[in-house]
Amino acid sequence: MPVSTSLFDLTGQVALVTGGGSGIGKACATALLQHGAKVVLGGRTLSKVEEAAQELDALGDDSGEDPVAVPVQLDVASDDSAEAAVKFAMDTFGGLNIVINSAGIMCKKPTFDLTGEDMNSLYNIHITGALRVSQAAGHIFREQHQGSIINIASISSYMSLTEVTAYACAKSGMMGLTHSLANEWAKYGIRTNGIAPGFIPTDINRKMIEGTDRGRRILEHTPMARFGEGSEIAGAAVYLASPAASFVNGITIPVDGGYLASGIGDSVAPWEAEK
Template sequence: MKNLFSVEKKVVLITGSTRGLGLSFARGFADSGAKVIINGRNQDAVDQTVSALDGDVTGFAFDVCDTESVKATINNIEEEVGPIDVLINNAGIHRRAPLEEMTMEDWNTVMDVNLNSVFYVSQCVFAKMKDRKKGKIINISSLNAEAARPTIGNYCASKGGLKMLTKSMATEWGKHNIQVNAIGPGYFQTELTKKLVEDQGFNSWVKSEVPQQRWGNPDELIGTAIYLASEASSYVNGHTVYVDGGWQSSL
């Protein structure tokens, strides 16, 4: 049973992991003995993150929306670090505006980062996993794959699409012993949500909607990620596990 949840020595690539939830995932996997690969677009930020973490941690700077860079870097990771056992597609952004005012640039940018990049990064990693007949892909979705809020229609659409992309990947790649699942966080307190936490009205609204009456702590996502990355979930495929404090269970 001890080894069932082990991720020790597994090579784990986490996109968008220099801050926010991605950084929490990186710290959690590093503390659990995995070989963690930090990713971000900025080399300095990647290097600083690697230096700040304990454990077996390396970094590769690349833009998840740059297909040529993605393919080349995946090849480099496999050659320099080792076969990627776990891919966590965490990179994501917001561009807020009412739908009637939203520009095509903001719509397309969110779709490119939150959905299109997941398809291509996963496709490149899958090509390696397929030959080994083993692998785990974890997509970071959102509560907004199930419920919308004003001004984030592009984000909601991207995460709703990611929910179905996860199912499609699981359907097509399961025969290669690759499990693809997603994690759907609710509202978590990070540096990126600091302004929302400090907004008294929004903060009160979140607490009133969550049965646990508080925001999530990023560390509370680590256990779910490790479960989906370990042998404990070897027959779990195509699901989104919502970590939302019970939000969806309550009216």
């Protein structure tokens, strides 16, 4: 007997995705749209989210009369911008049900050289930025007693990586924010969960891991012996946003090709084939 797809049906739902112009944010927005949701793509660079929204809108129905994906300029470092983006979603689609906090930046430098400004900058985007958007949307969710917040954490929320201390601390903080909101806001009908992607080449990390010794060592430690793709993260987002996860609250799902499970296994180092 085929499994019903209704558990993952997001028809009638509206999602706001920060960092929606590229990478994991765009992939998650695409998957939500493909499961019936309408999406608002938020990003600091308006032209980038405009281009992404145009691409995603083409995936909607053939009538072309009503958009299913729209862009909004959103700087998660600004309270006013976060509130304006939520209002825009409400005004455009008449509701809001899902928020994905995917906006992020990277800082790679030896920890001895790390400054307080570096740390504060990443915290302001990742943690405080996610809080700003969650609070702005949370007022709507509390009033309707329904809403799903999904925070994009990282594999570095669980383990250390050299020379990305500020990023790792910020992403660990995303897990703490997820736990706190899940505990405090569940009584308002709001579920808060997270996703911890493994190594997915995106605009902020591609030069660090593709074709580098760092990337080789990552693959050596990944049982599936490859990097992931944004679309492989998006399935977890659909699940967490959908009725299938109606009793799931306060968890962060690693999607990492087995990286966290890796111990001593078969070598996948490039030099193995030469022996």
